[in-house]
Amino acid sequence: MKLLLILFFSFYSVLPQINLQETQITDGVIHKKIINLSDTLVINILKVDIKKPDLTVLSVKANELLGTKEKTSEMFQRYKMSGFNVIAAVNADFFESDGEVVSNMISNGEVVKAVKFSDSPFNEFTNSQLAVDSDDNLYIDQFVFSGNLILPSGISEEVHRINSKPDSNSIILYNHYQGKITPSLPREWFVVDFVLFPLQTIGDTLIFITTGKTTLRNYEIPNQGMILSANNKYGHYLDREIKVGDTIKVIYEFSPMLKDMKTLVGGWPLLVKDGMNMIRRNPALEGVSEKFSEQCHPRTGIGYSNDKNTLYLITVDGRQQSSRGMTLLEFANLMITEGIHYGLNLDGGGSTTMVINGKVVNNPSDATGERLVGNSLLIVR
Structure with missing residues (x-):
């Protein structure tokens, strides 16, 4: 030095x-x-x-x-x-x-946690965040997560959180950052989990094939791919709409929109x-x-x-x-x-x-x- x-x-x-x-x-x-x-x-x-x-x-x-x-x-x-x-x-x-x-x-282009509003007990909207894109352009703003799940029928449903404990009647995605298993939820909830294996990525759209489906709790999260978890009303709904072997699309977006974050x-x-x-x-x-x-x-x-x-x-x-x-x-x-x-x-x-x-x-x-x-x-x- x-x-x-x-x-x-x-x-x-x-x-x-x-x-x-x-x-x-x-x-x-x-x-x-x-x-x-x-x-x-x-x-x-x-x-x-x-x-x-x-x-x-x-x-x-x-x-x-x-x-x-x-x-x-x-x-x-x-x-x-x-x-x-x-x-x-x-x-x-x-x-x-x-x-x-x-x-x-x-982290390194992979979502560790995504929520619409920060889990802050002090801020009713969302905390400011630092973002860096693939060209090392820097941004500070109040980024809000917006995720969408495209069902085999073509219908789009909101993804409420990634890697965070869900509210009742919600759709959550879990990857390896969550840990080995999905988090514990209230016993009285109806929960259905789908194992998603990645096929390809096109722009901001992730394409998966459904390789498993279970109503067991604390289900194992794969190292590759994700768990799509739905509970209560959404659980009953997706239990009917998604079958093993179906192709699922997931879109991650943040507002303000940035490419290659x-x-x-x-x-x-x-x-x-x-x-x-x-x-x-x-x-x-x-x-x-x-x-x-x-x-x-x-x-x-x-x-x-x-x-x-x-x-x-x-x-x-x-x-x-x-x-x-x-x-x-x-x-x-x-x-x-x-x-x-x-x-x-x-x-x-x-x-x-x-x-x-x-x-x-x-x-x-x-x-x-x-x-x-x-x-x-x-x-x-």
């Missing part, structure tokens, strides 16, 4: 006792560390030239399973051991106690839009509470420049003597100062972690050290 500079400038020049250093990690990736002794802040910023053809960003689910947790550094090492040239990583979306992420997620990961809330501080404009954006927004906490965030050529990953340490953390308003201001045009808050608090070349470079706030989290974002060459 090559030390590029130690400077005092711009926004930071008005604050005394600030150590600022930038280190080139590899071609196209720079690590910037800011230690503000007077305001007790420790900030790590990774700047990535995402338009370099050999650099990309991937979302990784803990242990490649919906309902599990894993340290960000462990996800880094696991992908590195699998042959990926991993450069850095940060923790990503908010998650349930079992590790299921709150928002939609796509390879990465999708949630956060909460949007902090910067068109270079403007969204928390200043609306402190309760996406349902954030005063306690979450206005108190200082460790923070993790991601954003990109106006030309979408530079991707930024940011952590701010907190809840410790060396670093007090930031409010969301301060975090958004930091993003704007660094050149972020669109910025998204990720899960913070004890989850806040940045890993570079296999080493945790920030100081996680939990007394036990780095926390197990639901998913992470990796920078890969």
Whole structure:
């Protein structure tokens, strides 16, 4: 690694006792560390030239399973051991106690979880998410899942969720991210499961052949293919409409529509839009509470420049003597100062972690050290 500079400038020049250093990690990736002794802040910023053809960003689910947790550094090492040239990583979306992420997620082009609205107890609509297409174009928006099942009769029915516990009277799809078996459901529900084996993909349409059908619970999910599960009214309906050997079509769409989405990961809330501080404009954006927004906490965030050529990953340490953390308003201001045009808050608090070349470079706030989290974002060459 090559030390590029130690400077005092711009926004930071008005604050005394600030150590600022930038280190080139590899071609196209720079690590910037800011230690503000007077305001007790420790900030790590990774700047990535995402338009370099050999650099990309991937979302990784803990242990490649919906309902599990894993340290960000462990996800880094696991992908590195699998042959990926991993450069850095940060923790990503908010998650349930079992590790299921709150928002939609796509990893390496495969759906990990898809819901119409985020499973957030605070936001009535849906949380903002970061999307990356196959050309490494970056987007931040409130993506809403819309799935359709085309029956052998040609009739289209809505797919309500992918890899998430269903509501009554719903149609769900499960792939290997769900685990070995379909989730447990209330005993009084009528449930029918169909085994779908993939035949081909045409654009956004997946074509399957039905190779099995059962009303048994906790049915095995194939490594290749999916389980189509319907319950109660939809269960009785699809039990009549689908037979073993039938061809089924499935269409995944997200609104706003993007082609060839390879990465999708949630956060909460949007902090910067068109270079403007969204928390200043609306402190309760996406349902954030005063306690979450206005108190200082460790923070993790991601954003990109106006030309979408530079991707930024940011952590701010907190809840410790060396670093007090930031409010969301301060975090958004930091993003704007660094050149972020669109910025998204990720899960913070004890989850806040940045890993570079296999080493945790920030100081996680939990007394036990780095926390197990639901998913992470990796920078890969």
